[in-house]
Amino acid sequence: MEVRHSTRNNLVSYPIRDIVLEAKAIEKAGTRMIYMNIGDPAAFGFGPPQHILDAAREALGKGLTGYAPSEGDPELRKEIAASEGVTEGDTFVTAGLSEGIDFLFHSLLDPGHNIVLPSPTYPLYITKERIYYGTENYYDCDAGWEPDAESLRKSINERTSAIVLINPNNPTGAVYSRKSVQEIIDVAGEFHLPVISDNAYDMMVFDGECPDIRKVHKDVQLIVGGSLSKNFLYPGARVGWLAFHGDSMGKLKEGIQKLCNQRLSVNWEMQKGAVAALRGNKGHIESFNHELRKRRDYIVKRISETDPLSMSPPKGAFYAFVRVESRKWKTDWQFCRELLRHGVVTVPGSGFSSALKGLYFRIVLLPPIDQLGEAFGRIEKMMNEKG
Template sequence: MLAERTKHVEYAIRDIVMEAKKLEKEGKRLLYFNIGDPVPYGFSPPEHVMKAFSEAALNPRIKGYAPSKGDPELLKAVAELHRTEEENVFITAGLSEAIDFLYFSLTEKDEYILLEDPAYPLYLTKARVYGKGPLLADYTDEDSVRKAIAGKKVKAICIISPNNPTGRVYDEKQLKAIVNIAGELKVPIFYDGAYDMLSFVPLPDFKKIAKDVPFIYGQSISKNFIFPGARVGWVVFHGEGLDGLKNSFEKLCNQRLSVNTEAQKAAVAAIKGPKGHIEEFKRELLKRRDAMAKIIEENPVLSAEKPNGAFYYWIRFDARMDDWEFVRKLMREEEIVSVPGSAFGSSKKHFRVVYLPTVEQIEEFGRRMERFASRI
């Protein structure tokens, strides 16, 4: 009865919650380290952003559809932020919708968008639904990238920095290598900047690095402004040769009608208002990251590269089991909810956690992981 493509729709980050809820019904008291949503962990959007949303919600004149391409005030704010023209900007229902638009527009069954391994799971699902499946490469190794693309019809290259799930921030040399390959292939780059204000190290200026290689830059208010429930993001087109893709995005915006009107007013306030919450948020994240780093360093079965941005830890485990068995066993025996590594790519020896919980909760995570390590 169902279309074949429905078999490819997966999202392990939330799928694991369904298993967790069953355990809670059995009396388990779980610690959730799986979903990258700051709000349940006590973080909140900046006050001026919430005020703008509330005022819009109470304004009877802001209750109709917004223009399909986006609220004019928000289009202007994004264009000014990126020093471009409004015609290059599209507002989307979170950056997730832009990812869907990208795959819908570019890929057929024998075509690919190159992804870093590991990659955010939504990209993997879209690659399976709209194309032949994900094409993955280690972006820290140029030879790995060139080997992955050999003989493949690559339509674009995706970069996520700071990265989900690794927290890695790509340096100028690494970004230049990817840009050069995109130039050789004559394909655009999709830069996922969902966490670009949450880098603990200076971010290279990608516009300068890209030079004449066209790229699409994506952002949202979900993580940088701690408002994932608003579902407001945007993409900005830079460079030549993207008119066909822009036209496709415009058609797709038209058919979905519009992004939430009130939430777009909150996004205007986010872009144009003060950004003081960013440094405070990052200070809190660094405390939690360092607490998690100490736990990993002291645990004999765990190892990881310390993240330089976002709020994720990509942890390798040393045990005679695959990632799903590890994650399920950890959930049943120590009541910790995490995400298996294979949800993000090829690794079956990693799992991902967030370090959004309090330092006290992270320390409890450490005690439970220590017990778990002694048994596996």
């Protein structure tokens, strides 16, 4: 007999990995798959700078075999504080930014309340809003993928406790203009709400510049989330952090400290790797961004040649969110499943927002150009077969 499980579990979904189960089944039956679903640089041969690995390896020899301080290694907190322009007490180290997001939603959301999310958004935010019994609430970011301040203003209600901003954005690859960031800050200020700024990709910009929200937030409370995963190409390290900018967040920080305490600590050696990441040379990002720009240009070309696909060209992070303007597919899942049968794994757009209008799928810009070419060949074949 099946063991009893919590109903809360039914609220968890993570489409980026969920679709892999279906892909594996098709692969087993003999179709070679091109995985364009998951944002893991290591899967495509990109790795962290050597000095980060060296620092983690060296730390292994130093007998850091106990629990690290729950809120994070003091040396790392010092580096985070210096790079964020806050005090060490305003920083917390988490097991990836994922855990930081979990702690924030845990601490900010009461049942029936909401944190306003960009539409589309990184799916973890949707799951967290659901499992803490919040109400899903979005603001539109679908016009050229820039956030719409008016839509944000309309979505805020008396049960709203924070606003999420992801810049550069996953899944769209948008890099918001300074004007858009300022507008979001202004609305947050109007309603006295804190802004959670997900900066997981803030060094990954290959077209234009990413405005620094720390320079515009002024007296609006700002919580910045960072991570080793993307900017430093080291998702396996599982080191992320939160930095609190501004006053009147003492109770919130106490809550985060308690959550850090109850899970004891983050891997200590990897935190030493993170110290080296923040202190050391960041030259790796230039060559990585150069690679991304090449892939972006290639994808833009292929999409412009493939009817009925369209997209706003990504400028940062490593994703493209592609629109399918056709009635031949009723849902994005139907489209993505058909693509699976042609050997291409993508993520259905609805996994990134339930408020999205239109049919979309997300791909990563990480595969080498010849693999992207093969994937687009398969996509075109499917389009032609559909007639």
